[in-house]
Amino acid sequence: MCAACFAADAPQPAGKPQSAASAAHPAAKGHQLDHSGRRQVGKASYYARKFAGRKMADGQPMNPREDNAASKTLPLGTKAKVTNLDTGQSAVVTIQDRGPYVDGRIVDLSPATAEKIGITKKDGIAPVEVAPIAVPQPDGSIKPGVAAADPS
Structure with missing residues (x-):
């Protein structure tokens, strides 16, 4: 089961966690993959630490100290620069999971990445x-x- 993608301080999970087998689905349910390489703007949240070690959609364990992220629409393996629009701080992530499952959120970040960009x-x-x-x-x-x- 991959990490349920929701803000670490959320009182309840924002959606259903997926199994690693769901990696066969190209995007989170109801969303199409975006292969365009265009910018996306929205809100970011981050994985709760309790999901450390659980399988992500790409089959790898979620490491809270690495720069991994979840997206509903970017293909797994995408490298992307994530910039906090409030702080101007950026980090480069690899999309390894599906989510977040909360409307308006476009990416879930590892706790280390969230900290790097000031969340x-x-x-x-x-x-x-x-x-x-x-x-x-x-x-x-x-x-x-x-x-x-x-990319920097």
Whole structure:
């Protein structure tokens, strides 16, 4: 079962966790994959620490100290620059899971990544821009994203 993607301070899970077998589904239910490499703007939350070690959609265990993230629409394996629009702080993540399962949220971050970009436990969420750097394509190729020229 992959980590249920919701803000660490949320009083209840925001959706149903998926099994690793759900990785066969290209995107979270009701969402299409975005292979365009365009920016997305919305809110970010982060994984609760209790999900450390649980399988993500790509089959890897969730490591709260690594720069992993969940997206409903970006293909697994996408590298993206996530910028907190309140602080201006950024980090590069790899999309390894599906979620978040709360309307308006576009990405769930590992606790380490959330800390790097200034998302606090008190707030739990922040407005972010997700700018893809490298987007896996259905044919196996990699498409440069909007942030490919400036991943830092």
